[in-house]
Amino acid sequence: xxxxxxxxxxxxxxxxxxxxxxxxxxxxxxxxxxxxxxxxxxxxxxxxxxxxxxxxxxxxxxxxxxxxxxxxxxxxxxxxxxxxxxxxxxxxxxxxxxxxxxxxxxxxxxxxxxxxxxxxxxxxxxxxxxxxxxxxxxxxxxxxxxxxxxxxxxxxxxxxxxxxxxxxxxxxxxxxxxxxxxxxxxxxxxxxxxxxxxxxxxxxxxxxxxxxxxxxxxxxxxxxxxxxxxxxxxxxxxxxxxxxxxxxxxxxxxxxxxxxxxxxxxxxxxxxxxxxxxxxxxxxxxxxxxxxxxxxxxxxxxxxxxxxxxxxxxxxxxxxxxxxxxxxxxxxxxxxxxxxxxxxxxxxxxxxxxxxxxxxxxxxxxxxxxxxxxxxxxxxxxxxxxxxxxxxxxxxxxxxxxxxxxxxxxxxxxxxxxx
Ligand code: FES
Ligand SMILES: [Fe+2]
Numbered sequence: 474x475x476x477x478x479x480x481x482x483x484x485x486x487x488x489x490x491x492x493x494x495x496x497x498x499x500x501x502x503x504x505x506x507x508x509x510x511x512x513x514x515x516x517x518x519x520x521x522x523x524x525x526x527x528x529x530x531x532x533x534x535x536x537x538x539x540x541x542x543x544x545x546x547x548x549x550x551x552x553x554x555x556x557x558x559x560x561x562x563x564x565x566x567x568x569x570x571x572x573x574x575x576x577x578x579x580x581x582x583x584x585x586x587x588x589x590x591x592x593x594x595x596x597x598x599x600x601x602x603x604x605x606x607x608x609x610x611x612x613x614x615x616x617x618x619x620x621x622x623x624x625x626x627x628x629x630x631x632x633x634x635x636x637x638x639x640x641x642x643x644x645x646x647x648x649x650x651x652x653x654x655x656x657x658x659x660x661x662x663x664x665x666x667x668x669x670x671x672x673x674x675x676x677x678x679x680x681x682x683x684x685x686x687x688x689x690x691x692x693x694x695x696x697x698x699x700x701x702x703x704x705x706x707x708x709x710x711x712x713x714x715x716x717x718x719x720x721x722x723x724x725x726x727x728x729x730x731x732x733x734x735x736x737x738x739x740x741x742x743x744x745x746x747x748x749x750x751x752x753x754x755x756x757x758x759x760x761x762x763x764x765x766x767x768x769x770x771x772x773x774x775x776x777x778x779x780x781x782x783x784x785x786x787x788x789x790x791x792x793x794x795x796x797x798x799x800x801x802x803x804x805x806x807x808x809x810x811x812x813x814x815x816x817x818x819x820x821x822x823x824x825x826x827x828x829x830x831x832x833x834x835x836x837x838x839x840x841x842x843x844x845x846x847x848x849x850x851x852x853x854x855x856x857x858x859x860x861x862x863x864x865x866x867x868x869x870x871x872x873x874x875x876x877x878x879x880x881x882x883x884x885x886x887x888x889x890x891x892x
Contacts, residue, residue, distance in 0.1 A: 476876040476883070477850040481839050483882075484657040484847075490787035497770050497885050498523025498784070502601075502610040502623045504772035505529045505539055507779055507795070509607065509644035510556065515573055518556040521783055522613060527599070528552050529609065532573040533560070539599035539611035540575045551596070562596075571596050606635045607643070608772070608779075626709030626861050630766040634774045637762040638806075639754070641799035645779065646811065650794040650820050656832035658771075658784035661792055662878060664828055665773040665780065666714035666765050668692075668706055668869040669851065674831050678823040682725060685732040690725055693870060705869035706852075707859055708877020712769030715874060719763030726760055733812045758799075759809040767874065769881055777810050778818060788836055794818055794825070849875045 483489050503522045506529045510518050517530035519542055526542040528551075542550045544564040551562040551571060561578065563570040570579030575596035580586060600615035608631065610620055621628065635643060654661075664670065671692035672679070682690035693699045707715040718726065757763075761776040773780040777798075783791040796814045798807045817824035835847075852871025859866045867873030 476879045477853060478846040478848050479879055481842070481845050481847065484659065484836070485787060485839050487787045490657075490784070492886060494523040494525075494784070496888070497882070498613075499525070500612070500614040501617055501770070501885065502603075502612050502620055503770065504608060504768065504781060505611050506609040507607055507645050507797075508537075508604060508609060509800075511537065511609075513558065515558040515560055516556075517552065517559055517573075519552050519554065520781070522599070522611060523784060525613070526550055527611070528562070528596070529611075530559075530573055532575075534574075536574070537602055537604065537609060538573075538575060539602050539609075540596040541598075543597070544569055545577065545594045545596065569594075606631050623711060624768065625711050625713060626707075626859070626864055627711075627713040627715075627766055627768050630709070630715060630762075630764060631768075631774065633762050633764075634766065638758050638799040638802060641802045643797040644800045645795040646798050650818065650825075652792045652794070652820060652825065652829060653785070654790055654792070654829040654832045655788055656790060656836040657787060658782050658790040659878075659882075660832040660835055661782045661790060661828075662767060662770065662773075663849075663875045664832070665775060666706065666716040666767045666874040667872075668716050668718070669872070670828075670831070674827050675824055677827070678817065679725070681823060682728045682732065686728050688728065690728055692725055694724075699870055701868065706867045706871050706873045708863075708865040708874055708880075709766070709859075710861065710863040710877075712878045712881025714767040714769075714877055716765040716869065717763070718765070718869070726763065727756060729816060730756060730760060730809075730813060733809065733816065755809075758802075758806050759813050767878070769878055776818065777814050790832075792825075792829075849879065 505520055505527065506518055511529055511531045514531050514533050514535050517528055519526065519528055521527060528540050528542045530538055532538055542552050544551050544566065546564065546567055546569050549564050549566040551564045561570050561572050568581040569577060572578045575598055577591050577594040580591060599611035599613055601612040601617060603610055603620040605620055605624060679690040705717045705720065709715055765773060765775045767773045771782045777796055779795045779797060781793040783793065785791055796811055798810060816822055849872040852867045852873060856865050856867035856871060856873045858864065865873050865877060
């Protein structure tokens with residue numbers, strides 16, 4: 474595999490999938506939660522690192538922990554719910570009980586265990602847990618670089634995402650959109666920073682915008698725009714990607730806001746709130762900072778959302794989308810954020826379901842074994858080095874982020890010790 478093209482086996486071979494779970498997901502930083510999901514002592518959520526089930530929680534001292542959701546006796550999962558608050562986790566099978574720090578505190582009929590040291594039977598903890606701007610990452614392997622080093626150039630965009638609602642922190646909304654598609658997890662990682670597909674995959678969305686506003690609606694509206702060398706896609710290092718739509722596609726992003734029923738006819742109150750007399754602040758506050766950033770291997774920040782990509786099997790993937798609301802922000806703003814988000818990314822939205830259909834079609838096409846390669850070479854001759862070492866910058870429709878993703882992927886998959 475070079476990075477101009479990838480072999481079909483990386484989307485279809487179960488052995489490649491098993492190797493990915495080991496060499497990527499079990500040996501590098503993986504996104505597990507936003508801190509607002511586990512705000513108070515005892516708050517927990519269950520999720521997965523690759524295919525391994527974990528509990529993310531805050532113990533009684535307020536320490537963030539990530540522990541395997543697996544009883545140390547005979548492997549039953551000890552926590553069954555997606556989220557909640559608990560001071561302990563009791564395995565229902567034979568009653569072993571762990572406190573919120575993962576220590577074994579209850580062992581029924583302990584006389585039979587005189588030969589075992591209870592201190593060694595706590596839940597298995599992730600080797601490293603660190604947060605950046607509220608995003609919690611864990612590594613099952615101890616020998617990884619610091620989280621900041623891992624995030625590299627993505628940090629700048631994470632900062633801008635977290636700061637896009639002036640005067641307010643962000644917190645996840647109560648409920649998530651959960652979607653499953655029959656296809657490989659990397660298809661979604663590629664697509665979140667793919668500026669080439671929108672005009673075509675999302676054709677019906679643009680037709681709808683056109684109908685609603687009476688104005689032409691396209692993601693890329695001219696041949697010149699499509700062929701210019703505007704630096705709007707990038708590889709940010711370590712497989713992380715950027716699709717900056719704030720210039721090229723701002724027209725259609727704004728159109729979307731204007732079609733919402735809840736959008737105020739004039740923005741007086743909101744403008745007062747932001748101290749800006751025009752709709753600019755309202756636009757940013759409701760639709761996000763205008764770029765998509767992808768943090769390899771399983772996180773994307775798109776619009777106002779945090780998106781987790783969870784591999785289930787080589788040809789099955791779960792996508793969990795959590796809109797972010799402003800803590801204490803006016804209801805009008807948070808409501809608009811949700812409406813704007815749902816319109817494209819919701820389960821009944823006009824965008825995300827189209828992407829998932831394309832993933833299914835790629836998976837269907839991969840049945841053709843006589844054509845083995847998928848091409849990611851668009852713009853490879855016009856991309857150029859970015860500001861920092863290891864970065865590459867390309868046109869919005871180029872496959873620069875995807876090539877960066879696979880350069881890093883290849884490094885991890887061929888390395889002995891991971892990152
Ligand atoms: S499997 Fe958990 S107590 Fe036996
Ligand atoms: Fe899309």
